[in-house]
Amino acid sequence: MIALTDTAGGVIFSVKVVPGSSRTRLAGQMGSMLKVNIAAVAERGKANECLIEYLADLLGVRKNAMAILSGRTAPVKQIRVEGITSDTLRRLLDTKEIQKKK
Numbered sequence: 001m002i003a004l005t006d007t008a009g010g011v012i013f014s015v016k017v018v019p020g021s022s023r024t025r026l027a028g029q030m031g032s033m034l035k036v037n038i039a040a041v042a043e044r045g046k047a048n049e050c051l052i053e054y055l056a057d058l059l060g061v062r063k064n065a066m067a068i069l070s071g072r073t074a075p076v077k078q079i080r081v082e083g084i085t086s087d088t089l090r091r092l093l094d095t096k097e098i099q100k101k102k
Helices: 046-059 086-101
Strands: 004-007 010-018 025-030 033-037 066-070 076-082
Antiparallel strands (some): 004 010, 025 033
């Protein structure tokens, strides 16, 4: 199960990013982290930008509601999403996982 932490106005979770993949997509779970394959390469912030755009679209929030709290230059990142609860995030991820497997 992905570890989610509620904050005053949002939720924080960890993501394991695999840059330079053939396409950007959810790759499942890795321990207590969400694993995301990113098509962009890990140079000059391209993979981070792609990750934020992808997650914002996936979760139905604006890009400026997303932030990388830690791990900007590492494959494991702490992500904050504002305006969403952990329950809502978990339901969205469960739905996306189901759709991905079809």
